[in-house]
Amino acid sequence: MRIPNHLGVIPDGNRRWAVRNGMTKEKGYDSGLDPGLRVFKLCEEVGIKELTFYGFTMDNTKRPRVQRLAFTKACVDAVKLLSKENAELLVIGNTESKMFPEELMPYTKERKRFGKGGIKVNFLVNYDWKWDVGNLINGNGNPKSPMEYIKSKDISRVDLIIRWGGRCRLSGFLPLQAVYSDFFIVEDLWPDFKEEHFHEALAWYDKQDITLGG
C-alpha cells in the first residue's frame, strides 16, 4: 500500500458536536484532544513521516472570547500530550499577535524533539494564509520557487488531507503546500473520530494516481 509521506488533518466540527450533545459550543474542543493523539499514533504505526494539524487561524480568533480561550487551551494541551511521545514539533503561526499562546513560543523558532524524535509534527496555531504567503518576495527576478519565501517554508508538500466534519474545502490550510493534495472528507465530526476513518482515507489514497500536475 502506498502511504502518504505527509498527512494534513483538518479537525472540523467541534462546535457542532458540542451543540448536538447538548453543550455550549466551546465545550467541544476538549473532546478533540484524544482524536489528535490517536491520529498521531496511527501515523506512527503506518509510517507517515510528516503530520500537519490545523489548530486555529487568525480569523478564528474573532469568534466569542469563551470559544477563543477554549480552542487556544486545547492547542496548548495537545502539545503537552505530544511532548510525551516521540516526535519533532514545529508550531507555525503569527507569534506577533496577542492571540498566540505564550506556552507554544518555544516551538516556533526551530523544530523541537520530543522523546526519541520521529514524525515531524507541524501545528498551525494563529495561522493565516495571507500572513503565510505575504512574505513572498520576487528578489532579483525569478526565485527558484515561491516555496522558499513563505513563512511555512519548513512544511513540505502535503500528499493527503483528511478533513472531518463533512465540508469539502481547505479553509485557508497551507494553500501552496496543498496545490496537489488529495482531499478525503469524513462526514463524522472530529470528536466522533474512529480509527476506520483513518484507514478508509489511506485505502482511498492508495487508489489515486499521483501526477503532481503532470
Add this chain to the structure above:
Amino acid sequence: MRIPNHLGVIPDGNRRWAVRNGMTKEKGYDSGLDPGLRVFKLCEEVGIKELTFYGFTMDNTKRPRVQRLAFTKACVDAVKLLSKENAELLVIGNTESKMFPEELMPYTKERKRFGKGGIKVNFLVNYDWKWDVGNLINGNGNPKSPMEYIKSKDISRVDLIIRWGGRCRLSGFLPLQAVYSDFFIVEDLWPDFKEEHFHEALAWYDKQDITLGG
C-alpha cells in the same frame, strides 16, 4: 437558492474518456468543447457572474507533443465558440513561453467583450501556480493583501469549484483564490458531462455554510 458568484471548472478526464472509448488519448479533448459551452449557458441561466475554466498548465505541456497540440487546439476552439456568445473573456497564463497559443494573445492584456458582454469568463491557458504567485512582493513591508500582487489578480475569489473525473484535488488551480472554495466532485469524466452534474453541484453548494474562514 444561493448561487455562487464565481464558479471554477476543472474539466478532467478527457484522456481517460478517449481510452475508454477506444481512441488514443489526444482524441478526448475535442469532446470537451461542447460541455464547456453548455456549462457557460447554464451559468448564464442561473445568474453566475464569473466563470473560470482550467485550460492547461505549463506542466501539462511536458506531455507527448500530439496531446499538447490537441489540448492547445481545443483551447483556441473554445474561445472561438465563446466569441459568439455574450461574455467578457480574460485569458491568464504564461505568454512568454512558446507553449502559449498565439491566437489567444489578444485576450491576455485586458478583459475582452463578446456580443453584449455578460459573464466574466477566465480561461487558464499555459497557467502555473508557481508562475502565478511568484510575482508576490513584500514591497514596503506589509502589502494590504497578497492578492494584489499575483499575476491572476483580476480573477476574484472562487466560491464553488466543480471538478469532473473523480479526483478530489486542486491540481494547482488558482491556489489563493481557492482557499475558501467549496469543491464538488463529479465522478463522470468531462466529455460525459450532463446538465444534472451542474444542478447537483449547485444544490449541494446551497446547503454549505459560508464562513470564509471565520
